[in-house]
Amino acid sequence: MSRADTLAVLQTAFxxxxxxxxxxxxxxxxxxxxxxxxxxxPDYSLTFNGSDVKVINIAEEGPAVGQANPGQFIxxxxxxxxxxxxxxxxxxxxxxxxxxxxxxxxxxxxxxxxIRADQRGKL
Numbered sequence: 001m002s003r004a005d006t007l008a009v010l011q012t013a014f015x016x017x018x019x020x021x022x023x024x025x026x027x028x029x030x031x032x033x034x035x036x037x038x039x040x041x042p043d044y045s046l047t048f049n050g051s052d053v054k055v056i057n058i059a060e061e062g063p064a065v066g067q068a069n070p071g072q073f074i075x076x077x078x079x080x081x082x083x084x085x086x087x088x089x090x091x092x093x094x095x096x097x098x099x100x101x102x103x104x105x106x107x108x109x110x111x112x113x114x115i116r117a118d119q120r121g122k123l
Contacts, residue, residue: 001082005113007044009088009105010077012113014048019101023049026096027073035065035076063123066095088113098123 001009013019014032023032032048034040036057046053060068065076072095079091086107093100104117 001080001088005088006039006080007046008113009080009090010040010044011046012105012115013077013090013092013101013103014046014053016115016118018118020049023073030073033072033074035074037076037078039077039080062093063095063098065093066098069095071096093123 023030031051032053033056034044034046034053036042036055040055042055042057044053044055056074058065058068065074074095076093076095077090078093079089081089083089088103088105090103090105091100092103100121100123102119102121103115105113106116108114
């Protein structure tokens with residue numbers, strides 16, 4: 001998967017209307033922080049709800065992130081799997097509350113990525 005496709009898939013997740021609504025409800029006024037990992041590189045430029053996303057590097061993983069940073073709007077993408085050149089599985093963790101999303105995204109006929117399925121859960 002190209003860098004451009006990776007960025008487009010991540011941006012598609014950030015543009016999801018339910019996520020934008022929930023963030024304004026649970027994290028009013030906070031900017032989104034994204035954990036650097038094998039999926040997210042430190043120089044990635046993404047936006048969420050009109051604001052730049054800050055890529056951070058922290059040592060904690062999994063539920064420990066939320067415990068070490070209570071109430072902060074911190075997200076990670078622990079899995080990004082291309083199952084086909086036009087299909088991606090993407091897992092996301094919102095660390096405050098340990099909420100999870102598993103997205104299935106597909107590239108539409110115009111070349112843009114769209115969410116085909118979203119499974120929500122908890123760690």
